[in-house]
Amino acid sequence: MDPIRRRLLGGRHPSAAQRYLPPWAGDAQAFLQRCTRCGDCVRACPTGLLEPDVDGYPSPQFARAACSLCGDCATACAPRALDRSDGRVAFAHVAQIEAGCLALQGIECRVCGEACETSAITFRPQLRAVAQPAIDASRCSGCGACVAICPSHAVALRSPSETAVESE
Numbered sequence: 001m002d003p004i005r006r007r008l009l010g011g012r013h014p015s016a017a018q019r020y021l022p023p024w025a026g027d028a029q030a031f032l033q034r035c036t037r038c039g040d041c042v043r044a045c046p047t048g049l050l051e052p053d054v055d056g057y058p059s060p061q062f063a064r065a066a067c068s069l070c071g072d073c074a075t076a077c078a079p080r081a082l083d084r085s086d087g088r089v090a091f092a093h094v095a096q097i098e099a100g101c102l103a104l105q106g107i108e109c110r111v112c113g114e115a116c117e118t119s120a121i122t123f124r125p126q127l128r129a130v131a132q133p134a135i136d137a138s139r140c141s142g143c144g145a146c147v148a149i150c151p152s153h154a155v156a157l158r159s160p161s162e163t164a165v166e167s168e
Contacts, residue, residue, distance in 0.1 A: 018155065022050055022058045023067055023090035024074045024082045024152035032057065035082035049144070062144030062157060066115075067091070069143060091142025093157040095121065097133045102153035106130050112146035112155050122144060 022041060025031040037056035049067050050094050053059040058066065074082040084090075095112075102109035104124065113121040115134055120139035121129035137160060146155045 014133060019053060020060045020062065020091070020093065022060055022073060022082055023029050023069065024071075024084045026083065026086075031081050034079050036079050036081075038078070040076040040078065041073035041082055044072040046072060048095060060144065062147040064148055066148070067141075067143040069141060070137070072152055089142075091157075093142045093159050094137045094140040095142070095144075095146050096156050096158045097121075097135060098154045098156055100152045101150075102152050102154070103133050103135060104129050104154075109151065111124035111149050111151065115145040115149045117141075117145065 012164070021028055021031055035057055037052070037058075039058070039142065041058050042050045042052060047065045049060050049065040049071060050058045051061050058073070067090065071084055074084045077083070090104050095116075097104070097112070106129065110123050110131070110133075112133065113119075113123055118139045118141050120133050120136050120141070122136070124134050125131050142157060144157060147157060
């Protein structure tokens with residue numbers, strides 16, 4: 001099934017506590033000092049991922065879109081609060097499969113793996129059971145394509161220090 005159509009079935013609404021930095025923001029404190037809240041990055045984002053938060057800072061909304069890693073937001077950022085020039089990765093977080101995962105409950109589902117362009121999410125075959133998800137943190141770009149598409153809202157983005165992501 002087309003990933004866009006699947007999103008219609010499983011839209012996710014994160015809590016206010018789930019706030020993320022925009023791509024290429026780097027250190028949170030430095031980003032907050034440099035960001036002027038002008039909205040240029042929000043307007044430049046072709047996927048609609050970025051949206052101003054309650055304080056006016058751009059915030060990725062992974063519940064409704066994924067980052068294409070195109071860099072348009074960083075290019076549009078005049079104060080260089082989003083900066084790709086130093087070679088930093090876009091996001092410091094990685095995907096984590098949580099207990100509500102349908103496959104972990106014995107129900108066949110692989111939509112997160114199908115949505116993952118870097119193939120960071122794979123499914124390991126099990127004898128007489130549903131294939132189980134595994135995440136290769138070294139391949140995860142943090143783009144969030146797996147988050148909104150999950151019908152059971154069982155994919156979260158966490159910093160590597162917060163998660164016990166299984167590496168292949």
